[in-house]
Amino acid sequence: MSQRNEALRDASFIGLGILIFAVLVYRLVQLQVVEGPEYREKSEDNRIRFVEMPAPRGVIRDRHGYLLVSNRPSYTCYGVPRDLFRDSIAVEHLGFAIARDPQEMREVQLRPYRNAFRPQRLRRDLPYPLLARFEETRDRIPGAYLEIEPKRFYPGNVAAHAIGYVAEISDDELSKYPGLQSGDLVGKRGLEKLYDKDLRGVKGNRLSVVDVHGQEVHTEQSLGRIEPVPGQELWTSLDIFGQMLAESLLTDKIGSVVAMDVRTGGIVVMASAPSYDPDIFAGSISSADWNALLNDPDKPMLNRSVQTMYPPGSTIKPAMLIEGLNSGVISPSWGVSCPGSFTYGNRTFKCWKKGGHGYIDCTQSLAQSCDVFYYKLGLLLGVDGINRAFTRFHLGSQTGIDQTSEASGLVPSREYYDKRYGANGWSTGFLVSVSIGQGEMLATPLQLCAFAAAIANDGVWKRPFLVDGVYDPSTHVLQKRAPAEEIASDVPLSMIEMAQRGMTEVVWGAAGTARKQQDDSCRIAGKTGTAQNAHGDDHGWFICYGPVDNPMYSCCALIEFGKSGSGAGGPVAGEVLRQLIRRELYPELYKKKSEDETEPEVEPQLEPIAENRTP
Ligand SMILES: [Zn+2]
Numbered sequence: 001m002s003q004r005n006e007a008l009r010d011a012s013f014i015g016l017g018i019l020i021f022a023v024l025v026y027r028l029v030q031l032q033v034v035e036g037p038e039y040r041e042k043s044e045d046n047r048i049r050f051v052e053m054p055a056p057r058g059v060i061r062d063r064h065g066y067l068l069v070s071n072r073p074s075y076t077c078y079g080v081p082r083d084l085f086r087d088s089i090a091v092e093h094l095g096f097a098i099a100r101d102p103q104e105m106r107e108v109q110l111r112p113y114r115n116a117f118r119p120q121r122l123r124r125d126l127p128y129p130l131l132a133r134f135e136e137t138r139d140r141i142p143g144a145y146l147e148i149e150p151k152r153f154y155p156g157n158v159a160a161h162a163i164g165y166v167a168e169i170s171d172d173e174l175s176k177y178p179g180l181q182s183g184d185l186v187g188k189r190g191l192e193k194l195y196d197k198d199l200r201g202v203k204g205n206r207l208s209v210v211d212v213h214g215q216e217v218h219t220e221q222s223l224g225r226i227e228p229v230p231g232q233e234l235w236t237s238l239d240i241f242g243q244m245l246a247e248s249l250l251t252d253k254i255g256s257v258v259a260m261d262v263r264t265g266g267i268v269v270m271a272s273a274p275s276y277d278p279d280i281f282a283g284s285i286s287s288a289d290w291n292a293l294l295n296d297p298d299k300p301m302l303n304r305s306v307q308t309m310y311p312p313g314s315t316i317k318p319a320m321l322i323e324g325l326n327s328g329v330i331s332p333s334w335g336v337s338c339p340g341s342f343t344y345g346n347r348t349f350k351c352w353k354k355g356g357h358g359y360i361d362c363t364q365s366l367a368q369s370c371d372v373f374y375y376k377l378g379l380l381l382g383v384d385g386i387n388r389a390f391t392r393f394h395l396g397s398q399t400g401i402d403q404t405s406e407a408s409g410l411v412p413s414r415e416y417y418d419k420r421y422g423a424n425g426w427s428t429g430f431l432v433s434v435s436i437g438q439g440e441m442l443a444t445p446l447q448l449c450a451f452a453a454a455i456a457n458d459g460v461w462k463r464p465f466l467v468d469g470v471y472d473p474s475t476h477v478l479q480k481r482a483p484a485e486e487i488a489s490d491v492p493l494s495m496i497e498m499a500q501r502g503m504t505e506v507v508w509g510a511a512g513t514a515r516k517q518q519d520d521s522c523r524i525a526g527k528t529g530t531a532q533n534a535h536g537d538d539h540g541w542f543i544c545y546g547p548v549d550n551p552m553y554s555c556c557a558l559i560e561f562g563k564s565g566s567g568a569g570g571p572v573a574g575e576v577l578r579q580l581i582r583r584e585l586y587p588e589l590y591k592k593k594s595e596d597e598t599e600p601e602v603e604p605q606l607e608p609i610a611e612n613r614t615p
Contacts, residue, residue, distance in 0.1 A: 395451065
């Protein structure tokens with residue numbers, strides 16, 4: 001480069017420098033002299049901004065360590081009301097930038113705080129096209145800025161009901177959660193709600209320097225910065241593979257599947273259909289979306305596994321048989337002749353088999369599910385005996401699982417009838433229906449799954465649970481839950497074994513009602529049930545456990561409008577149960593498959609921590 005060119009370049013740089021300097025001087029004079037008083041106030045109040053940093057919420061894992069719920073980064077738009085109101089059309093520009101109604105934003109989100117410097121959260125989880133638009137508009141929206149915040153993310157999108165969801169704290173909740181502020185996210189249902197305190201973590205904050213337009217210039221470390229403390233992890237007993245299978249089997253159906261590890265009481269599957277997308281609550285759900293969910297006649301928000309009570313139908317017959325034997329009103333050699341119906345007083349009650357079963361003994365009463373056998377047994381037991389038969393297995397009261405709004409079910413008692421009909425207003429005729437799980441009797445799928453587990457466990461009932469431990473990723477400390485509470489059996493083993501034999505015959509007997517569930521590679525026992533439904537086709541139940549000789553899991557399926565237990569409930573519960581057992585007994589079979597990338601469709605994320613987990 002020649003000297004002449006160099007000189008020219010130097011000169012132009014000097015010229016540019018002078019020009020910039022002149023502009024700065026002009027601006028300085030304008031700010032200090034012309035707009036001085038106003039700017040000084042603004043600069044002193046607003047030069048440093050206090051920014052809160054939400055803590056990443058604890059993740060939720062299945063029993064192998066797979067992530068059921070995680071977090072992903074998202075952009076949240078904040079606005080400082082006082083800055084935005086300085087410019088008469090800034091809110092309009094902002095409304096365009098983040099696709100929100102400016103009128104609503106101004107009146108609802110900003111005006112109540114119009115003189116405040118405290119930033120207000122205006123929109124969570126800005127999608128990418130809007131990020132670009134925000135950047136283009138930035139000069140015209142003083143005081144609006146973006147923050148990167150963690151947002152709930154559902155890798156496999158499974159177990160929405162059991163997990164629950166998070167949403168912005170309501171006015172009512174503000175008083176219940178000290179330390180939280182309007183706009184913060186809290187768990188609203190399921191595990192997210194019950195373990196909110198563990199999951200939440202501790203917010204951090206920083207002081208940042210902002211320019212005259214309210215834009216952050218840089219973060220001043222020395223001014224103070226407290227990092228957020230991440231929330232604790234929930235290590236659940238859920239099994240993502242069993243859960244995905246159950247949910248796929250419930251496609252286009254209304255119903256529930258619950259499975260339990262009978263050795264621990266841990267719930268490995270809790271599925272309810274139809275389901276919903278918990279993701280829609282993590283932003284700010286529109287009232288139209290919310291109403292659509294609430295008014296959906298199929299009630300997708302309902303966790304049918306624990307919140308819905310149905311007549312359990314014949315699934316509870318094993319409990320009746322056990323109490324019959326235990327109380328001594330019948331002996332193991334007792335039997336009845338079933339002509340297809342039973343008349344009591346002036347009413348005739350039908351057996352499900354029109355022509356009748358002929359002679360039926362104790363084992364066959366379960367295998368063939370003869371109603372007449374149980375009508376007669378129920379009358380022999382009386383109201384107190386029937387009540388004992390069911391409450392022994394914790395039916396009629398909440399199981400106490402870590403879920404919100406658990407229904408208690410209903411087991412009628414003498415007090416119940418007296419209260420409802422008056423001391424002389426009811427007769428033992430009421431008991432005939434209750435004896436086959438109809439009438440007043442109600443149960444949840446979870447209760448019946450725990451009941452099946454108790455039969456598998458020789459009569460010992462275990463309190464089901466979902467969260468096995470709470471893990472602190474900062475200290476690497478795992479707080480494992482105490483073993484599930486147990487209610488010891490008060491019945492001789494031989495009587496439980498009779499029920500077990502009957503349930504085995506349901507599947508393996510020549511006349512069993514669930515013979516379609518025979519599979520020599522995995523021997524299961526079960527009981528079908530059909531629940532009368534006043535609103536349409538009957539509901540179909542199937543409860544089961546297996547393997548018969550050394551039980552590992554129990555499972556319960558309820559299919560609304562499924563018509564029958566053997567046709568609708570059996571194939572679903574049987575399939576889920578067998579897969580859970582096979583995956584545990586023959587893991588190599590399933591490993592091969594996933595190496596071929598044939599399954600699962602949504603590969604869950606496995607983090608190294610999972611290797612340290614004990615199942
Ligand atoms: Zn019969």
